[in-house]
Amino acid sequence: MIPLSGGPQAYLAYAYNPLVSFLYSWTAISALKPGSGAIIALIFGEYVMRLFYPHDFNPQDIPHWQTQIAAILCVLVAFMLCVGSPRLGTRTAVILTVIKLAALVLVTVLGLIQL
8 A cells, every 4th residue: 555645646656766756747747637628628519519500400410619618708707707706616516416416316316217
């Protein structure tokens, strides 16, 4: 058992050396996490843009620039919520988590009713 906390960085420092751990941390901070955040924002932007088009509209025909604008606005709103007031950002995260859990419970209950 490794007597350190810190996830992959601690394991890499223990198994190899602190330089490998440091390089992994910088790679994760500069490339991996922003890349995954950008992908999630683009997917969210696509879902938001689908709300503004009719149901029989092909989602592939939505202009990419509109999806990108929606993703940028999503990131800016989240940024402003967290920077403007940390308490407001925390409350927003809690409210969104409750909404997600309520949606999961609703889907489960409706699925059980349909059985």
